[in-house]
Amino acid sequence: MLKGRHLIDPKDFSIEELESILELAEEIINNQGDFKNLCDEKILGTLFYEPSTRTRFSFEAAMIRLGGRVIGFAEPGSSSVMKGESIPDTIRTVASYVDIIAMRHPKEGAPKYASYYSSVPIINAGDGGHQHPTQTLTDLLTIKEVKGRLSNLTIGLCGDLKFGRTVHSLIKAMSRYEGVKFVLISPNELQIPEYIRTEVLTNKGIPFMEIERLEEVMDSLDILYMTRVQKERFFNEADYIRLKDSYILDRDKLKLAKDDLSILHPFPRVNEISYEIDEDPRACYFDQLKYGMYVRMALIAKLLGVA
Amino acid sequence: MLYIDSISKGIVIDHIRAGGGFSIFKYLELDKADFTVALIMNAPSKKFGKKDLIKIENRIDLDLAMLGFIDPNITVNIIEDEKIVEKINLSLPRKVEGIIKCKNPRCVTSLERNIVHKFVLMDEEKGAYKCEYCDQIYSWEG
Numbered sequence: 001m002l003k004g005r006h007l008i009d010p011k012d013f014s015i016e017e018l019e020s021i022l023e024l025a026e027e028i029i030n031n032q033g034d035f036k037n038l039c040d041e042k043i044l045g046t047l048f049y050e051p052s053t054r055t056r057f058s059f060e061a062a063m064i065r066l067g068g069r070v071i072g073f074a075e076p077g078s079s080s081v082m083k084g085e086s087i088p089d090t091i092r093t094v095a096s097y098v099d100i101i102a103m104r105h106p107k108e109g110a111p112k113y114a115s116y117y118s119s120v121p122i123i124n125a126g127d128g129g130h131q132h133p134t135q136t137l138t139d140l141l142t143i144k145e146v147k148g149r150l151s152n153l154t155i156g157l158c159g160d161l162k163f164g165r166t167v168h169s170l171i172k173a174m175s176r177y178e179g180v181k182f183v184l185i186s187p188n189e190l191q192i193p194e195y196i197r198t199e200v201l202t203n204k205g206i207p208f209m210e211i212e213r214l215e216e217v218m219d220s221l222d223i224l225y226m227t228r229v230q231k232e233r234f235f236n237e238a239d240y241i242r243l244k245d246s247y248i249l250d251r252d253k254l255k256l257a258k259d260d261l262s263i264l265h266p267f268p269r270v271n272e273i274s275y276e277i278d279e280d281p282r283a284c285y286f287d288q289l290k291y292g293m294y295v296r297m298a299l300i301a302k303l304l305g306v307a
Numbered sequence: 308m309l310y311i312d313s314i315s316k317g318i319v320i321d322h323i324r325a326g327g328g329f330s331i332f333k334y335l336e337l338d339k340a341d342f343t344v345a346l347i348m349n350a351p352s353k354k355f356g357k358k359d360l361i362k363i364e365n366r367i368d369l370d371l372a373m374l375g376f377i378d379p380n381i382t383v384n385i386i387e388d389e390k391i392v393e394k395i396n397l398s399l400p401r402k403v404e405g406i407i408k409c410k411n412p413r414c415v416t417s418l419e420r421n422i423v424h425k426f427v428l429m430d431e432e433k434g435a436y437k438c439e440y441c442d443q444i445y446s447w448e449g
Contacts, residue, residue: 087419107415109440113422128413130441195442199429
């Protein structure tokens with residue numbers, strides 16, 4: 001039962017619960033008209049303390065397509081946050097007006113902290129370089145659609161694996177499926193955080209390898225998850241400039257890949273996937289964008305207990 | 308060999324890692340005690356070679372979870388009529404709150420004024436803890 005629950009971390013939900021959301025998303029894709037009044041009289045609060053295009057728009061579009069309404073802020077400057085209001089006070093206030101909250105925050109753990117003070121479900125819409133579970137739902141739905149399965153896959157994750165919250169959440173979710181292997185491709189400076197390496201992978205006996213060069217492993221991958229090197233996660237601009245172009249997927253690298261490789265990207269991209277790849281049938285990132293809204297419709301409906 | 312009188316009623320905190328006794332003495336604020344206390348350092352130990360121990364001639368409230376976090380090898384002996392009536396072996400607590408601070412500058416604990424720093428035990432063998440909010444592993448160094 002997902003009604004009334006928070007989604008802060010992909011592991012908050014069991015595999016069965018995650019799959020029930022994916023199944024509902026597939027149902028919504030196939031029968032959109034049946035769901036347009038599901039959230040009549042319900043309100044989603046969007047608390048975005050950090051800029052977002054896709055995540056905020058897809059949450060808002062999802063709620064509107066379910067017949068609900070949306071209130072919130074897109075940057076903290078237009079709220080009492082600027083006056084120094086604490087997270088508990090903001091959350092207690094907003095939770096008394098809305099039925100469900102999507103929260104993005106630059107500080108890691110902020111949505112979890114918020115969930116301790118909320119009387120309505122909190123959805124983590126991205127917290128710093130930590131987790132992004134609704135992007136993971138999007139990624140899972142995309143993989144399920146393009147591969148027909150979520151098990152027995154070799155998944156390459158490339159780019160900024162240290163601060164890439166979508167990477168951390170995807171590893172947490174996919175590590176629970178049978179026969180999944182991870183190939184982690186990054187500069188040494190941007191390798192996965194220690195808690196992912198130790199707690200999520202090593203202690204659970206999940207096969208993984210860490211390497212620096214994408215070309216070396218291209219032919220072994222079923223899925224390639226590209227990420228951008230995010231400027232705002234760096235403390236030091238010189239480090240950013242040195243590393244930002246390390247991992248660019250172009251036609252030459254793609255020649256080494258399997259014919260049925262699926263390329264995913266959480267977006268926005270800068271230059272890590274050349275535009276020449278967009279027309280390649282292996283590029284799945286535009287499908288991924290589309291699935292984001294449907295999976296959030298399914299999530300909202302489940303947490304509100306209306307589906 | 309140095310001899311310290313045995314106590315008739317109170318607590319003996321035994322098997323403290325050698326060198327760790329003073330910080331526990333300070334943590335328990337025994338330097339402000341108005342009853343008899345003794346900090347013994349580098350006492351011979353069959354198990355560890357050397358150990359520290361603290362004798363307290365009083366029954367005080369001890370936060371066993373905190374003591375276990377500082378040093379899980381500690382044994383707490385409760386003394387009545389000069390005899391040990393209870394022996395408590397400590398272990399690492401599953402959760403520690405408000406004791407250590409998260410050092411991740413991106414963690415929500417670096418922003419919010421009244422937040423309690425919370426850590427959960429991640430690896431009992433290595434004694435590793437992680438921040439409940441940001442998952443950063445606690446480092447004992449620096």
